[in-house]
Amino acid sequence: MTFKNSENIPGGPRNKEGRRFETIQLHAGQESPDPATGARAVPIYLTTSYVFDSCDDAADIFMLRKPGNIYGRLTNDTQSAFEKRITALEGGSDALLVASGAAAIMYTVQNLASAGDNIVSATTLYGGTHNYFANTMPHCGITAKFVDPADKNYLKKFDESIDGKTKCVFVETIGNPNANLIDIDALSEVAHRHGIPLVVDNTFATPYLFRPLEHGADIVVESATKFIGGHGTVLGGVVIESGKFDYANGKFPGFSEPDPSYNGLKFVSVAPEAPFCARMRAILLRDTGACISPVNAFVLLQGLETLSLRVERQVENTVKVVEFLNSHPKTENVNHPMLPDNPGHGLYNRYFPNGAGSIFTFDVKGGREGAKKFADSLKLFSLLANVADVKSLVIHPAGTTHSQLSEKELTEQGIKGSTIRLSVGCEHIDDIIADLKQALDKV
């Protein structure tokens, strides 16, 4: 595969100076060295609280009349550098970094919906997200309706599932684990016809391969634990907003009406360019506290600096692994949209000029036992519950990440006992293929 650099990703220059992705991932959020010390790296501001100039100054910051730090549960300057950088990379107006991808998803839903409301989601999701939507979220009175993107009329099904109480449409850019794709442009039109935002989990694509906000999405969520951190060290989750959605359209009183917990302040007025993140930080983070540690924010910033380099190598290796597995006699159903017979191949050609990530599934001939034998026999690949690390990873989804799903839900998501999920890393391709080959020989 020949890599096209980011000039060829639709969207071209990414910031007002015309700088490209690779430059922004190194500089946005810290344009000049730390003014206090000259430190080139973003410092870790390990402090819980901040000294105000005066009581009046404190009151202005508390009431959001002026920007400023109050307390570590709400803001931190290491975290802010990350937020500015990911905002620039995704092409949004603001971002909020929180403790995990799961927290980012929960906050996103809770920022939009209240008891009695619902969301409409694709069935093809990370198992934890599916579990939250199907089982935990309803305890707060918010329900989910699911649409199978494999249905050839899925856009119509999304349209028909939205009712007067629906507060968002939720999908993953590249579905976990089967790497299915969804027409984000078309789905955003469906959501907008109903006056609700499209939320896209962009964890598997990263802004380097696809930027949902350029295709009509209003909110992007990502598990920063995966490609962004990239080294399997810390958890984090991020929400980025486009700044374009009209939260004053009558469906979202939490943004357009006076907030009783903030002396009657209206988020659409106080933060017109980023009301979504402002409210999430000021209300949800303030009251429920899934904040990121400054140390973790620093580690995630280090990850961002090499995001494009790692993703390029991982995609390059994945292309070769997919070709190897697709022609191996002991495998079947390699689920990657780069393959011409994959249902997502048309969208792959349209949306992914630089490849569709490094996480995908396939079936091992020999059923559940064959799949387990294969996974247990790998030596270079680590058997663990994570993806998108620089090291190659493997898991048996039916027995682990998706084990809380019912048989029916597993079938809907295309996960069988024989299904294996790989996350291809940055090792030398010859070593990766050799490991896969010796494990398949043992099946």
Ligand SMILES: Cc1ncc(COP(=O)(O)O)c(C=O)c1O
């Ligand atoms: C696509 C996707 N979204 C969200 C999450 C949750 O992220 P975290 O593990 O950081 O809470 C995961 C975790 O695997 C994921 O794969």
